[in-house]
Amino acid sequence: MTQAPICIAYFSGFGHTTQIAKALATDMGQVRLVDVDGITAEDWAALDAAPTLVFGAPTYMGSTAAKFGLFLEEAAERWMEQAWQDKLAAGFTVATHPSGDKLAALQRLSVFAAQMGMIWVGQTAIGAPVFPERAGLNTDGSWLGLMARDSGQDDGKVMSQDLETARIFGRRIRAATERWG
Template sequence: MICVLYYSDTGHTRALAEAVVDGIGADGIGAARLVDVARIGAEDWAALDAAPAIVFGAPTYMGSTAARFDLILEEAANRWDTGRWANKIAAGFTVAVHPSGDKMNALVRLAVFAAQMGMIWVGQSEIGAPVKPGRAGINRDGSWLGLMATEPVSDGDLETARVFGARVAGASARWSVGA
């Protein structure tokens, strides 16, 4: 079961997390579990440790991921020296009020954390308008390192999140073959 570990203060990050979960479950690709850092418990930690993939989601506040989310990453770092999360698939998403909002810094923060944990990072691959005019709203922030969205979250952002979830599930399934 793939875990989507997220923090949401205003509901925008949760909406994206739910769409990622929908994508993970699309076409029977995989099963997913939402893990809200505000309510994380022992069962959630066990699920994260057992998951073949973890998708990290946090709002961008003042140029990085929200401090409440960072506390969970610091707690998870105690798995580093044992390699407990090594070779898991990892991916990330963020949302901010402004189209730039320094969201790339938040994604870099998540990707570096995953790299330090020995995880395999999966980026976002969807191409939208203006390159593909018929796909207005898809990847409207033009991010490839991970999924970015701008508040208020649009239908295109949610569709991008669903496709992103399916991509993570597919990568997880391919990576797990023969493991």
């Protein structure tokens, strides 16, 4: 029996979050990218069938972007039936500044997952200064989920080391799905 694909549900205002979503998907095997700005009935069916949901949004003004918040509110309709209970969940966010209050955005995503009865998967990439040879990995030292930085330009680009951290996180999510999903 073939397992449903992992779904990465994301919103991207300027292309940065899309870039992280694609990097996460690189080594995940079967993945469905769901841009929540144009979500369809087929996307909702895929989210409902997926063993693992990864949530991603840019951090705007200390939280996830409003358009992603609308998705969370619509998804919350599944709460009463606990339709997403025991699914695995993970999250990522992108902002311009090294902090940029990205932790608050990840907390929003993880609390949403907890309220939905989901099981949260954090990331484990340890970079410098702990391991100097891993300079650039997990530069923000985030364990709750992936924090990434954009280039500071309106070019849709993300720091290259954050793309590598995303690929590593994607492999962890895939392994967790294979083990528990």
